[in-house]
Amino acid sequence: xxxxxxxxxxxxxxxxxxxxxxxxxxxxxxxxxxxxxxxxxxxxxxxxxxxxxxxxxxxxxxxxxxxxxxxxxxxxxxxxxxxxxxxxxxxxxxxxxxxxxxxxxxxxxxxxxxxxxxxxxxxxxxxxxxxxxxxxxxxxxxxxxxxxxxxxxxxxxxxxxxxxxxxxxxxxxxxxxxxxxxxxxxxxxxxxxxxxxxxxxxxxxxxxxxxxxxxxxxxxxxxxxxxxxxxxxxxxxxxxxxxxxxxxxxxxxxxxxxxxxxxxxxxxxxxxxxxxxxxxxxxxxxxxxxxxx
Numbered sequence: 433x434x435x436x437x438x439x440x441x442x443x444x445x446x447x448x449x450x451x452x453x454x455x456x457x458x459x460x461x462x463x464x465x466x467x468x469x470x471x472x473x474x475x476x477x478x479x480x481x482x483x484x485x486x487x488x489x490x491x492x493x494x495x496x497x498x499x500x501x502x503x504x505x506x507x508x509x510x511x512x513x514x515x516x517x518x519x520x521x522x523x524x525x526x527x528x529x530x531x532x533x534x535x536x537x538x539x540x541x542x543x544x545x546x547x548x549x550x551x552x553x554x555x556x557x558x559x560x561x562x563x564x565x566x567x568x569x570x571x572x573x574x575x576x577x578x579x580x581x582x583x584x585x586x587x588x589x590x591x592x593x594x595x596x597x598x599x600x601x602x603x604x605x606x607x608x609x610x611x612x613x614x615x616x617x618x619x620x621x622x623x624x625x626x627x628x629x630x631x632x633x634x635x636x637x638x639x640x641x642x643x644x645x646x647x648x649x650x651x652x653x654x655x656x657x658x659x660x661x662x663x664x665x666x667x668x669x670x671x672x673x674x675x676x677x678x679x680x681x682x683x684x685x686x687x688x689x690x691x692x693x694x695x696x697x698x699x700x701x702x703x704x705x706x707x708x709x710x711x712x713x714x715x716x717x718x719x720x721x722x723x724x725x
Contacts, residue, residue, distance in 0.1 A: 447476040450708055454478055457700055462693060463659070463683035468603035469705065472611065473672030482604040485579055485596070486679035489655025490550045491606055491662050492599030495572055495580060497543060497630065498609075499562030501623040502571050509561060511540050511626070521557050529553035547630045547653065556585070565589065575618070580605045597657060606664045607677040610651060614666055614673075638725040639695050640665055640678075640702035645715045654698075658686040661694030665702070669709050676705055690725045 450469065458465050458480065466481035503509040515538070517531040528542060528551050539561070545551040546558055562568055565586025572580050580601040583593035592600060609618070613631070616624040631651035634641060640663045641652060649668040656662070664677040678701050685693040706713065 444470065444475045444477045447471070447478055450476075451478045451480070453704060453708070454480060454701070457704060458697070461680075461697060462685060464681045465697065466603040466679050467676070467701065468607045469674065469676040470607065470611070471672055471674045471709065473674075479604065483579070483602050485600050485602055486662065486681050487596040487655075487657060487660045488580075488599035488601050488606070489597065489657045489660055489662055490552075490555075491601065491653050491655040491664055492582060493546050493550065493555050494606070494609060494613075494631070494653050494664075495568055495577075495582065495599065495601075496555055496559050496562060497547060497627055498613075498618055499568035499571055500539075500543065500558050501619045501627055503562055505619050505623055509539065511543075513539050515539055515542065515557075517557075521553060523553040523556050526551040526553055528557065543630060544633070548633045549635045550653075550655075559585065575612070577601075577605045577609060580609065597660075601679075603664075603677040603679050606662075606679075607675045610653075610664050610666050610677075611675050614651065614675075638690070639663055639698040642717060642721060642725075643699050643702035644706055645713070656694075659683045661692065661698060663698050667706070667709075669706070671709060674705065674709055676701065690722065 454467055466484045466486055467478060468482040469478040500509065504511055514536050517535045517537060519533040522529045527545055542554040542558055546555045559565060559582065565582030569581050581589065582599050583589040583596060584598040612618045613624045613627050618624045618627065628651055631653060632649065634652045636654055639654060641650060644650060644667060650665055652663065652665040654663040660681045660683065662679040666673060666675045678698055680694045683694050
């Protein structure tokens with residue numbers, strides 16, 4: 433049976449076997465969880481609370497990047513333009529927030545730091561350069577993402593921010609935004625190409641990505657706050673690309689440790705999907721890989 437999709441997705445069919453396996457995986461989780469999976473070769477999908485709204489945490493940095501690249505496309509920003517950091521921009525002591533007042537840095541470097549190491553000060557700076565949350569939200573609405581929104585520092589979205597934090601989305605919308613970028617349909621083909629390359633350099637690779645062979649190309653972004661863990665990944669698997677997004681909220685386990693229940697679930701889902709789509713693969717994580725988390 434075909435599932436209703438947003439305008440940016442073609443006709444899909446549910447994968448009943450994989451759905452059962454994922455539902456079994458999610459049993460007993462202490463919190464709310466949503467999963468979206470689509471095999472881009474067969475268009476078969478899994479949707480478990482896939483249209484439920486979840487906090488984005490740092491995954492909102494994909495929409496922020498789209499907003500920045502839209503401004504570049506319009507000629508209002510330049511990717512290599514020189515920016516001047518000011519102490520008034522400071523949010524936390526990440527790399528950008530540790531710069532000296534007056535330090536010069538290319539916009540492209542700040543984008544890289546936002547997507548690769550998830551630099552928060554740099555991300556808020558880019559959000560402002562993109563025209564603010566309202567401008568980014570207008571782009572999202574115009575491109576078929578009705579539930580994905582920036583909340584932080586965005587007038588009129590204070591109640592949403594109290595509930596969801598920096599941003600909000602659904603597993604399906606976030607997964608399909610990554611597909612849109614992959615297929616050259618976000619802003620422009622060349623902008624999508626550059627954005628996709630940026631998403632292929634993920635420093636925080638200890639969760640789902642740690643369960644995939646290191647020679648397999650992926651584009652990804654993850655996010656974490658106390659009660660929510662999330663990850664969206666597009667995997668260039670040998671037998672066909674697939675995208676998946678797992679998001680949690682209202683987690684009872686708020687520990688910032690490797691065996692946090694949300695982190696464990698992210699790794700288990702990545703393992704399950706790789707085994708399902710690449711059943712002949714003999715790859716396993718290297719013994720002792722856990723110590724590098």
